[in-house]
Each structure stands twice: as C-alpha cells, then as structure tokens.
Amino acid sequence: MAVLNEEQEMLRDMARDWTTNESPVSAFRKMRDSKPDERYLADTWSAMAAMGWAGIVIPETYGGSDFGWMSAGLVVEELGKTLAASPLTMTTLAASAIVLGGSDEQKAKWLPALASGEKVATLAIDEGPHHAPHKIAASVSDGKLTGTKAFVHEAHGADLFVVAASDGLYLVEKGDGVSLSGRALTDQRSHANITFDGAAADKLANGGDDLLDQILDRARILTACEMLGMAQQVFDVTLDYLKQRVQFNQVLATFQALQHRMADLFADLAQMRSAVEAGLEALDSGHGIGRAAAIAKATANDVLHTVSREGIQLHGGIGMTDEYDIGFYLKRARVLEASWGSSSQMRDRFATLSGF
Numbered sequence: 001m002a003v004l005n006e007e008q009e010m011l012r013d014m015a016r017d018w019t020t021n022e023s024p025v026s027a028f029r030k031m032r033d034s035k036p037d038e039r040y041l042a043d044t045w046s047a048m049a050a051m052g053w054a055g056i057v058i059p060e061t062y063g064g065s066d067f068g069w070m071s072a073g074l075v076v077e078e079l080g081k082t083l084a085a086s087p088l089t090m091t092t093l094a095a096s097a098i099v100l101g102g103s104d105e106q107k108a109k110w111l112p113a114l115a116s117g118e119k120v121a122t123l124a125i126d127e128g129p130h131h132a133p134h135k136i137a138a139s140v141s142d143g144k145l146t147g148t149k150a151f152v153h154e155a156h157g158a159d160l161f162v163v164a165a166s167d168g169l170y171l172v173e174k175g176d177g178v179s180l181s182g183r184a185l186t187d188q189r190s191h192a193n194i195t196f197d198g199a200a201a202d203k204l205a206n207g208g209d210d211l212l213d214q215i216l217d218r219a220r221i222l223t224a225c226e227m228l229g230m231a232q233q234v235f236d237v238t239l240d241y242l243k244q245r246v247q248f249n250q251v252l253a254t255f256q257a258l259q260h261r262m263a264d265l266f267a268d269l270a271q272m273r274s275a276v277e278a279g280l281e282a283l284d285s286g287h288g289i290g291r292a293a294a295i296a297k298a299t300a301n302d303v304l305h306t307v308s309r310e311g312i313q314l315h316g317g318i319g320m321t322d323e324y325d326i327g328f329y330l331k332r333a334r335v336l337e338a339s340w341g342s343s344s345q346m347r348d349r350f351a352t353l354s355g356f
Contacts, residue, residue, distance in 0.1 A: 002277040008071055014051070015078035022047065023084040025325045031085050032188045038120075038157030039190035040085040048086055049117020058095050062111035069218075069283035073225040073276070080229025083328055085189060087120045087154040089222050094121030094162045097169060097215045101207025106171065110160065121160040123219065124149035124172075124194055125212075131341050133216055138165045138196065145172055145201035148193060153339070155180055155192035162204075162215070163196065169211055170201035187332040217293035219340045221279035224300035227336055228276045231304045234311040234329045235265055241315060258314065265310060268303045275299035290353045298346035301337045308333040 004012065023044055031041050038045075048054065056072040058064025076089055095114045098106055113119035125133055127150055138147025145163060152161070161172045172178065177199030180192040204211060239262060242253040252258055279296035282289045308330040312319040319326050341349070 011071055012074040015075045019078045019082045019084055024082050028083040028085055045086050048088055054091055054117045055115030057092055058111050058115045063115035070280045073280040076222055076225040077229035080226035081233040087157055090122040090154040091120050093123055093219050096218050097162045101204035101211045119159045120157050122154045122158040124152045124161045124163045126150055136164050136166050140165050140201050144198040145196045148195050150193050151191050152194050154190045156190045164212055169204045172199050172201050185335050187335045217289050220293040220297035223336055223340055224276045224296040227300040227304045230329050231307045234307050238311045238314050265307055272299050272303040291350055294346040294350040297341055298343045301343040304333045
C-alpha cells in the first residue's frame with residue numbers, strides 16, 4: 001500500500017465517513033429511481049464541491065488545493081465503494097486538461113469555476129462504440145467544431161466539453177451547435193452521444209502534441225481508482241454474506257472451496273491496489289506515466305471483472321435481484337471496463353511504450 005501523509009489520511013477518512021453516511025448505495029438507488037436530468041443528485045455534488053474535492057488537482061492560484069493525484073484517487077476510490085453518482089471524476093480530468101494545455105486566459109476563466117463546483121466539465125473523445133482515440137474525424141474550421149462523440153460520460157450535467165478534434169483538444173461550451181442524445185447504459189448513469197454542428201471551439205494550444213495521451217492516461221488511472229473501490233466493496237460485502245448465510249446446516253464461510261475462492265480474490269485485490277497506487281504515484285512524480293496507466297487500467301479491468309462476477313455467483317440467486325446491491329457493481333463494472341481502453345488495448349499500449 002502507498003505510504004500516505006497525515007493530510008492524505010485525513011482526506012481519505014473524511015471521504016470514507018461522508019460516503020458511508022451521506023452517500024450510501026441507497027442514494028444511488030434514489031438517483032436511479034428519480035432520474036434527475038443530470039443523472040446525479042445536485043445536493044450531493046454541492047456537498048462534494050464544498051469539501052474542496054473538485055479542486056484537488058487544480059493549482060491554488062485558481063482556487064484549488066493542488067493536493068495531487070494520490071489525494072484525488074483516494075477520494076474517487078471511496079466514492080466507488082458506494083457507487084456515488086457525481087461528475088467529480090470527469091470534472092477533475094477536464095480540469096487537468098486545462099491545467100496542462102490551457103492558456104492563462106482559459107485557466108482564469110474555467111479553473112476557479114470548476115474548483116468551486118459552479119461548473120461541471122467532461123471529456124468528449126471517442127466517436128464510435130469502441131475506444132479509438134487516434135481515429136478522430138471531428139474537425140475545426142474558423143473556430144467552429146463539427147463532428148460527433150459517442151458515449152460521453154456525465155454529458156447531461158456538463159457545462160463544458162473538452163473535445164478531441166483531428167488537430168488537438170478544444171474547449172466547447174454547452175449551447176448553440178451542441179446537441180445531446182441520451183444513451184441508456186446498464187449502470188444507469190449519464191451517457192450521451194453529442195453532435196457538434198458549428199459549435200464555437202477554443203483550442204488548448206499549450207499542451208504539446210501528446211496532450212490527448214496525457215489526459216487519457218489520467219482518465220485510465222482515475223477510473224481505475226473508482227474500480228478499486230468497487231472491487232474492495234464487492235469483496236467485503238460478499239465475505240460478510242458468506243459468514244452469515246447458512247446452508248446444509250453450515251455457514252457458507254466454513255466450506256473450504258469457498259475459502260479458496262475468496263483467498264484468490266484477496267490476492268487479486270492486493271495486486272490491483274498496487275497497480276492503481278503505482279499509477280497515482282507516477283502522476284505525482286511525473287515519471288513513467290504512460291506505462292503505469294496501462295498497467296493500472298488493465299489490472300483494474302481484469303480484477304473487477306472477476307470480483308464482480310464472483311460476487312454475484314457467491315450470493316447465489318439473490319445476487320441477481322434488485323433488492324441486493326451487489327448487481328449494481330457488476331453493471332457499473334462492465335461500463336468502466338470498456339471506458340478509456342480494454343485490457344488488450346492497454347497491454348498493446350504498454351508493449352508499444354516499452355519498445356516492443
């Protein structure tokens with residue numbers, strides 16, 4: 001496990017207490033059933049912003065705390081444990097794009113509003129059903145963006161889109177020339193296809209030719225943090241269930257075959273945590289980010305897939321019912337596994353970066 005400083009431990013504990021008490025899985029159920037336009041509860045997002053979570057990777061000059069990626073990852077992991085629906089991850093990633101590639105004017109305009117939670121932002125990268133960030137057809141002419149983006153996370157509540165075009169990343173505000181078509185995915189969160197038809201676009205020109213890759217690496221690592229929280233929660237809930245469920249006049253946890261399966265999952269979780277925390281450490285140090293991101297996302301994909309599947313099976317038939325929370329984790333897992341790169345794509349990227 002990563003060695004945390006005192007402030008990071010306090011932040012993690014605060015996030016854990018808050019999510020447990022103020023945003024448990026029942027809050028996700030409430031959002032799912034009420035279906036607010038943004039696909040998250042406004043009060044929940046306001047509370048997160050008030051605690052400063054939206055500004056963790058934003059410099060103090062622009063209203064953030066500049067607390068680093070490890071700190072951001074700790075918060076996102078805790079949110080993953082209770083499936084807390086919020087635009088925190090996507091807003092953090094969009095803010096990092098502006099920090100890395102924005103002009104002074106762009107930073108001054110957007111970063112304070114993002115840090116305070118006043119504005120919500122997201123990434124609009126892929127144009128088809130599969131992650132293919134270097135197959136971009138969207139283009140900009142005379143400051144106007146034309147193109148389509150598929151399966152954009154947290155699109156409904158976003159005020160700002162960081163959009164990948166054929167010649168770089170652009171900032172596009174919601175408004176004229178931007179139309180959304182909602183996509184209903186199994187996790188019941190906000191996803192949409194977006195059509196840009198002559199929308200005003202402001203280019204992020206200071207990030208270099210690899211700015212898109214830098215942002216995607218951050219997306220992979222931060223998404224892996226959410227997946228880590230989910231996997232840990234599924235493991236804990238399943239273990240508690242096995243300790244309580246009686247069958248054939250015996251507690252399920254006493255069956256050696258089930259003990260072996262849980263031991264395997266425990267080892268997988270340890271490997272996953274190591275990979276994810278290594279990714280966060282790489283972001284904070286600035287070294288080996290690309291390969292660390294590929295390892296973190298590939299490991300997260302594989303382990304969460306296994307843990308979520310085993311969690312359902314070890315719960316038996318009730319695991320498939322809506323009454324039990326365990327099924328929500330599998331549904332969210334499948335969406336995140338497909339986001340920002342599958343395991344095979346990440347292994348290919350690692351090989352390429354390693355010179356193979």
